[in-house]
Amino acid sequence: MRRRARIALALAGIAAGVGAVYVLTAMSSAAGGPIAAGLQRTGAMVGSLEHRVRMKIRGPGRAAQLVWLDRGRGASLENPDVILLGAYDGRLPASLDGVIDLESKIGVTLPLIQLYSAWGDKAEHQFPLLMAGAIWDMGSVPVVTWEPWLTEFDGRKRTHLPLREARDSHGLAAVARGDYDFYVDEWAAAAAKFGRPFYLRFAHEMNDPYRYPWGPQNNTKEEFIDAWRRIVTRFRAAGATNVIWVWSPHVAYEYWDLYYPGAGTVDWVATGVLNFGPIAQWSRWWTFDEIFGTKYATLAGFGKPVMIAEFGSLAVGGDRAAWYMDALSDLPARYPAVRSLLFFETGSDQTVTYQKVDWRIGADTTVAASVKRAIQTWAPPAKGTQ
Amino acid sequence: MLSLAFWYAMSRVILGWINYLAITRAPHVPASDGLTVAIFTTSSPGEPLAMFERTLAACARIDYPHTTYLLDDTRDPRCREVAEKCGAVWLDLTDLPGAKAGKINRALEMTSEEFILVLDPDHIPFPELLHRVLGQFGDPKVGFVQVAQAYYNQPRSFTAAGAADQTYAFYGPGQMGLHGHGACLAIGANCTFRRAALESVGGHGIGLAEDLVTAIRIHAKGWRSVYLPEVVSRGLVPEDLGSFYRQQLKWARGVYEVAFVELPHALRPLTGRQRLAYLAVGTYYLCGATTFLFLLFPYIYLWTGIQPASMRFGEFILAAGPVGLIATAIYLFAQRWLPGGAPERGIHWRGLVLKIGCWPVYLAGTLLALIRAEIPYVPTEKRAVRGRFLRLAWPQLLLVATYLATLVHIANVRMFDTSEGVLELTSEATWGMVAFATLPVLMSLGILFAAGQSSRAPRPDDPWDSVVLPGRAKQ
Numbered sequence: 115m116r117r118r119a120r121i122a123l124a125l126a127g128i129a130a131g132v133g134a135v136y137v138l139t140a141m142s143s144a145a146g147g148p149i150a151a152g153l154q155r156t157g158a159m160v161g162s163l164e165h166r167v168r169m170k171i172r173g174p175g176r177a178a179q180l181v182w183l184d185r186g187r188g189a190s191l192e193n194p195d196v197i198l199l200g201a202y203d204g205r206l207p208a209s210l211d212g213v214i215d216l217e218s219k220i221g222v223t224l225p226l227i228q229l230y231s232a233w234g235d236k237a238e239h240q241f242p243l244l245m246a247g248a249i250w251d252m253g254s255v256p257v258v259t260w261e262p263w264l265t266e267f268d269g270r271k272r273t274h275l276p277l278r279e280a281r282d283s284h285g286l287a288a289v290a291r292g293d294y295d296f297y298v299d300e301w302a303a304a305a306a307k308f309g310r311p312f313y314l315r316f317a318h319e320m321n322d323p324y325r326y327p328w329g330p331q332n333n334t335k336e337e338f339i340d341a342w343r344r345i346v347t348r349f350r351a352a353g354a355t356n357v358i359w360v361w362s363p364h365v366a367y368e369y370w371d372l373y374y375p376g377a378g379t380v381d382w383v384a385t386g387v388l389n390f391g392p393i394a395q396w397s398r399w400w401t402f403d404e405i406f407g408t409k410y411a412t413l414a415g416f417g418k419p420v421m422i423a424e425f426g427s428l429a430v431g432g433d434r435a436a437w438y439m440d441a442l443s444d445l446p447a448r449y450p451a452v453r454s455l456l457f458f459e460t461g462s463d464q465t466v467t468y469q470k471v472d473w474r475i476g477a478d479t480t481v482a483a484s485v486k487r488a489i490q491t492w493a494p495p496a497k498g499t500q
Numbered sequence: 501m502l503s504l505a506f507w508y509a510m511s512r513v514i515l516g517w518i519n520y521l522a523i524t525r526a527p528h529v530p531a532s533d534g535l536t537v538a539i540f541t542t543s544s545p546g547e548p549l550a551m552f553e554r555t556l557a558a559c560a561r562i563d564y565p566h567t568t569y570l571l572d573d574t575r576d577p578r579c580r581e582v583a584e585k586c587g588a589v590w591l592d593l594t595d596l597p598g599a600k601a602g603k604i605n606r607a608l609e610m611t612s613e614e615f616i617l618v619l620d621p622d623h624i625p626f627p628e629l630l631h632r633v634l635g636q637f638g639d640p641k642v643g644f645v646q647v648a649q650a651y652y653n654q655p656r657s658f659t660a661a662g663a664a665d666q667t668y669a670f671y672g673p674g675q676m677g678l679h680g681h682g683a684c685l686a687i688g689a690n691c692t693f694r695r696a697a698l699e700s701v702g703g704h705g706i707g708l709a710e711d712l713v714t715a716i717r718i719h720a721k722g723w724r725s726v727y728l729p730e731v732v733s734r735g736l737v738p739e740d741l742g743s744f745y746r747q748q749l750k751w752a753r754g755v756y757e758v759a760f761v762e763l764p765h766a767l768r769p770l771t772g773r774q775r776l777a778y779l780a781v782g783t784y785y786l787c788g789a790t791t792f793l794f795l796l797f798p799y800i801y802l803w804t805g806i807q808p809a810s811m812r813f814g815e816f817i818l819a820a821g822p823v824g825l826i827a828t829a830i831y832l833f834a835q836r837w838l839p840g841g842a843p844e845r846g847i848h849w850r851g852l853v854l855k856i857g858c859w860p861v862y863l864a865g866t867l868l869a870l871i872r873a874e875i876p877y878v879p880t881e882k883r884a885v886r887g888r889f890l891r892l893a894w895p896q897l898l899l900v901a902t903y904l905a906t907l908v909h910i911a912n913v914r915m916f917d918t919s920e921g922v923l924e925l926t927s928e929a930t931w932g933m934v935a936f937a938t939l940p941v942l943m944s945l946g947i948l949f950a951a952g953q954s955s956r957a958p959r960p961d962d963p964w965d966s967v968v969l970p971g972r973a974k975q
Contacts, residue, residue, distance in 0.1 A: 153814035161927030168915055168923065175920050203921075210921035237815070248924035 151304065154240060158247045165251045176214070177253030179223040185255055191311050192358055192381055193419055194453050197446060197492070200226025200257060202424070204460025204474075207238075207245055210252070212459050216475055219482035222489060226313070228257040228423070228456050233297060234266025241304030250310050257313040257360070257423070257456065262289065262328050262341075267297070282327040286317070290340035298345055302352035311356045315384060315423060316345060318362040321370045325466065335373045342375040360384050362423055365409040374416060383416050385409070386424035387441075388458065391431030394467055399432040402441030406449075414451035421454040426473040435484035438475070442488035505790035512787070513827050515780045520673050520834055522680025522773075526726045529635030537566040537630055538613035541621050542600050544879050545574045549582060551882055554964045555621050556586035561971040564630035567613065571603040598706040600879070605703035613695065618704075620689035622882050623735035624652070624964075627971030633692050636726040643697030643723025644715070646675070647690050648839035652734040653963035657884070658850060658950040660739045663747075665851030667737070669831065672729060672838035679727035683770075683777035686715035686725070690733055697723045705762075708754025708875070713762050716778060720769040729839040736963060739884035740954035741892045741947070744854070745861050747880040752785035752865025759783065760869065787855065788862020791940070795859065795899070798937035802906050802930070813932025853946030860895040884958035893951035896944035903941045910934065 169175050183198075184190045191198075199222055203212040206229050217223055227249045231242045246256045264285045265278045275281060275293065288294065305312075320338045323331040328338070342361070349357055362384035363370040374380070387406045390397040406422070413420050427437040445452060461477065462470040475482050539559050543552055552570070559568040568588035572579045575594060583590040591610060596602040604618060615637065619625060629647070636645045648671040654664035678684040686693075691711065698704060698714075700721050705713030719725065738744040759782030767775055801807050838844040868875060890897070910930065914923060 150814075150818055153818060157814055157928030157932070160931050161924040164914065164927050164931070165920075165924050171915055207925060208922065209919075209925060211919050212921075214919060214921045244925065244928060251924055252920060 150237070151240070151300075154243055155307075158243045161244060162247055162251055165248075175252065176223060177251065180225055180253035183225045183253070183255070185311060188311070191255060191313075197452060198225045198255075198454040199457075199489075200224045200228055200254070200454065201457040201459045202228035202230070204462055206230075207242070210248065212461075212474070212476060216457060216459050216482070219476050219479070220486045220489065222486075223253070224457075225254055226257050226454060226456060227252075227254045228259060230259045230261065232261045232263045232266060233294075234263060235268045235271060236266070239266060239297075241301050241308065243304065243308060246308055246310075246312060255310075255312055257315065259315040259318055259362075259423070261326065262286070262294075262317055264288070264294070264327065267294075272296070282332045284333055284337060286320075286328055286333040286337040286341040290337060290344050292344065295348060298348050299352060302349045302354045305349065305357060306352050306354040309356055311358060313358045313360050313382070313421075315360040315362045316342065318384075318423070319364040319386070321367050321373050322364040323367075325364075335369075338373055339375045343379055346375075346379040358382065360421060360423070362386070362421075365413070366405070371412050377417065380416070380418060382421050382454070383413050383418045384421035384423040384454075385413065386458075387422050387426075388424055388473070389427035389437060390467070390471075391428045393428060393430055393469075393471070401437070410449055410451070414449075419453035420449070420451045421456070422452060423454075423456050424458045425455050426458040426475070428471055428473065429478070434478070435481045438481055439484045439488050442485060443491055445488075446492050505793040508786060508790050510823070512780075512784075513823065515776075516674075517830060519677030519681070519777070519780070520830065521677070523673055523676045523834075523837060524680040525676060525837075526636065526679065526728055528632065529638055531564060531631050531634035532638065535564075535615060535634055535637070536613040537564060537615045537617065537634070538611050539566055539568040539617045539619055539625075540571055540604055540607055541568070541619045542571040542603055543574050543579055543621055544600075545576075547574070547621060547879065547882055548962065549576070549578055550962060551964050552579065552621055553582050553586070554624055554967060554969065555619070556583060556588050558624045558626075558969050558971075559619070560587050561627050561969060562625055562630055563627045563971075564634065566617075566630060567611075569607055569611065571607050573603065601704045601706040601710040605706075608695070608698065608703060615692055615694060616698065617690070617692040619733070620735055622964075623649075623689055623733045624967060624969065625690075625733040626731075629690075629732040630692075632728060632730055632732055636728070637692075637694060639724065641722075641724045642694065642726055643700075643718040643721075644686055644691055644693045645726045645728060646684055646686050646692075647728045647730055647732050648672070648675075649687060649689060650731040650734045650840050650844075651737040652967060653736050653739060656959065656963060657739045657953050658946070659741050659744050659854070659954060660737050662850035662854035662946075662950070663737045663744055665848035666855060668838050668840070668844045668848060668851075669834065672844070673834040675727045676729055676837055678777050679725070681773040681777045682724065683719065683774040684715070684725045684727035685781065686711045686718075689735060693718075694723075697721070707757055708750050709758045710754075712755065712758050712781070716758065716762055716766050716770075719774055720766040722769065729837060731839050734967075736882055738880060739963070740881070740887055740958065741950045742885055742887040742954060743881040745858065745892070746878065748858060748861050749865050749868075749875065750878070750880075752788070752862050753868050753875050755782060755785055756865065756869030785862045785865050788859045788864070789866050791856055791859035792863050794936075795940045798933040799902065799906060801933045802910055802937070807929075813935050814928070816932075816936070850946070853943050854950070856940060856943040857896060857947035859940075883962060884954070886956070886958055887951070887954045889951055889955035892954055893948050896947045896951070899944050900941055900948070903937055906937065907934070 201213050201216055201224055203210050205212050210227065213224060213227055229242060229245050232239055242258065246258070249256045264281045267275060269275055269278060317328045317338065319325055320328055321330060323329045346359060358381045359379060360382045361375060361380045363373050365385045387402060389400050389405065391399050427434055457475055458473045459476060461472045461474050463473055464470050475485055541555060556568060556570065570579065570583040570588050570590050571593050572590060573594040573596070580590045591607055593603040593606050596606055598605065615634065617630070633645045633647060636642055649667060651664050654660045675684050697718050701714065701717035704710060705717060707713060715725065738747050763778060763782055770778070835845045
């Protein structure tokens, strides 16, 4: 064969191989089993160790600013006497730099960091040990929003589950029956092994019929309550008593309070306060009080600390800096049951709109300054102010 | 690309298993009397005279009646003396093209025996060799009979031990499986041909992989072959790293030549199983290119942050672990078929170190084949050659240096430049990649050791000095 023919043959061979590999990898990607869990733990341990080595070399890191939180004392997280600020970082799982950037802009080290974790069969659906461990080692407490996407499970592996298309209909009833215990129990065991306290916000906005498959378009409120109670029971049986349960309806829809699973299985009540402005047909420029104020009494009426789990305003349609100032000024005095507020620090949210929207405060110096000033008015002041 | 390399490695393992499925042991057939047999052994300039003396003396002790021919192009009168002293016929075959194969083809014209044993000059045959082999030719369709190769100098150095380790499985279960597929390979050494089979393909093949070419052609003509997993001779394996490199480069380049030139023509008459077997052999030396890719990818990640494959070290262990365990178990199980018995068994880690660590040689073979560069046919050194350490080990040294520099770089970046917000989240991925990068470095340390050994003065004694000739001298 001539040289050119040879190289062509070699290239064709490589191309055919790449194609074959592509097909093969598309067919399978899964995780599970005790070895996988062991490897995951080893990975997290290496990370934690490296973090400690670095603190030995470089001196105490971010965690030093959060010593006041006293995470080991149960009451400091279950019923704190100050507002615990926090944020979700849209760059997770790769980075928490967004949180650190936000902190430098608003002058507070945030005791809580939120992450989102979906149900399913893949590696990323396991208990988020790496992220939770990283958040803990940085001195904060994780808030895990846990989303029951039932269609993520592989029907070939889980033969007892209905077909994907049929799975969401009364899916929470199936959860309540125990059809998903195989997953819940494994996750609960990993959570127990994690051992440190963290917040778990399961099936948030369960009363919104337009958003997630676990909403009332597929389930009754009784089915939600039964699923919630089953999960809390399974976690307690697995020894995961480090979990702090956050019940989080969408208060814009009526009858949201009927979804309350009961004081015995709920530690915090939460809701989101997001002002989308006029960018969507269903929305206009809402003030914080318009969204939250009218529902506050009912929320506080459950006798649990209240969390604003997703907090923010977009820029279009009003004065964004003023919105934050208006929302945050004297918040502890106006809404004394509110004990936690999590900024929604993501630049590419696409959950309810067709276009990506930017909720970040850290990226907008005027707004960040406004937030910083508003927080400074609080009495008692937000702990952790730098 | 990376997963391609991974699947290549997997396919090698699986091909090996398919091969093992076909393992068959040819039954012994007593040789009938009165066959005419020639033994061809070749000498080239620079090869040590004492070695020929041993080999030719051992040939004289072979029981079955035969004629030994020394195919000589050394122009050294002492060669003739040695040959005649040992009762061998000396053939002066200087200035022939085609190196060893050229001499064999010329000698074929000058002789008339029905069977020809091509014996490597470093191999000391046992007296029973021809008795074990010739019976197989009772089947008139059998074109050649190959016996196992074994060595007597493997304890003399790390390189020799590793090189011998590499061959054990091939000459045991490997060739027995190929035999079961009807595709056993003729190795340059110790293959006995039927003259009619050789003549039907126009003589012995020429080129770097002349033996492989010859086997393919004879099979393509419809001849059958027999592999005898019996140790009926012992020879030399390269003792120094430089000689090993040259031997492997020659083989790699030669095998590719066969894959590119010979196989496409010969495919049609071969059986399906023969095609698969030869394809497997023809792509064997791709391991250099795939090792190189495996080697490269952690560095790409560690220096640029680009992740060429989304596989994390943990997932890799999870995916490859069971396969590795099963492969090792099968490998150990298949050791029951090793021709040399107990001394050849064990975990052949030195062989693995040489195979993985010598990737530059195999990669060079692959690239040379792609651009169709010629390399000359030179017989493998019989005596250990003292090499320069740097010349032998520079690719491995470069790798170890790169590895250490990468470690320093990573530690520095992660302790002082990485933000706390990403440190722990990227820890598993980063150190997993470092673990990936460590495996080939460990292999390279073995090569550095072999290179160190090869750069010292070779042992003063020659390996054949201490060999006691098997059998009794005939009067």
